[in-house]
Amino acid sequence: MRMTARSTATSSATQIRRLVASGTLIAAAMLTTRVAAAQATKGARVTSAAGVGAARDSADALATFRENIAAIHTRNKPRYLATYVHTPQLVRHSPTALETGYEGWPAITESAWPDTLIVKEMRVVPxxxxxxxxxxxxxxxxxxxxxLTGVSTRVFVRTSQGMRITVTASWNDAPPVTKR
Known part of the structure; x- marks a missing residue:
């Protein structure tokens, strides 16, 4: 069977979604890199449709990202939770744990919100x-x-409800080392 760059990208996207859903984010990134390299080797070009799709995905993910942060600022739990997938494929990663699934997520029942949250350097990449x-x-x-200062990351996937967060991770920066 002859595979075109488009069918390779489509099958790769399906593979990436499966890897991300299983919590294998690093493997997904490696697969994406491998597919991109293979397409470049074959001389494949990004079509206008692909560029438009990537721009739309980025814009929709950024809107969901901003909605997520706005819900934190207003302490609106239903609005906050609506930005996530409500499936077993939700991956929650912290410095101390890697957990999966929407059911049993402490954010559903807890009411802990930061007193203040300042977001800097927000970026999205398809x-x-x-x-x-x-x-x-x-x-x-x-x-x-x-x-506290730190980094927060998300992976967004297109669902029938629009872009939703399927992987969420956050790490506080290490405290500065003081000289004695």
Missing amino acids: VAPGVVYGYYRYIGVPAPGDT
């Missing part, structure tokens, strides 16, 4: 049709007098 990686740096004040 990685495959219907899949976008997002990143931002933050300054957070969980409680008055306590300030």
Whole structure:
């Protein structure tokens, strides 16, 4: 069977979604890189339709990203939770754990919101049709007098409801080392 660049990208996007859904984000990134290299080797060009699709995916993911942050600022839990997939494929990653699934996610029942959240350097990058990686740096004040900085990342996938977050991760920066 002869595969075109378009069918290769489509089958790769399906593979990437499966890898992301299973929590294998690094493998998905490696697969995306391998597919891109193979397409470049074959002389494949990005078509106008592909460019438009990537731009649409990026714009929709950015809108969902902003909706997610706005819900945090207003402490609106239903609005916040609506930006995520409500499936077993939701991946939640922190420095201490990698968990999957929407059911049993503490964010559903807890009411912990940062006192202040300042988002800096928000960016999104399309990685495959219907899949976008997002990143931002933050300054957070969980409680008055306590300030944290760090990085938060998301992977967005196109669903029948629009772009939704399927992978969420956040890490506080390491505290600065003080000289004695």
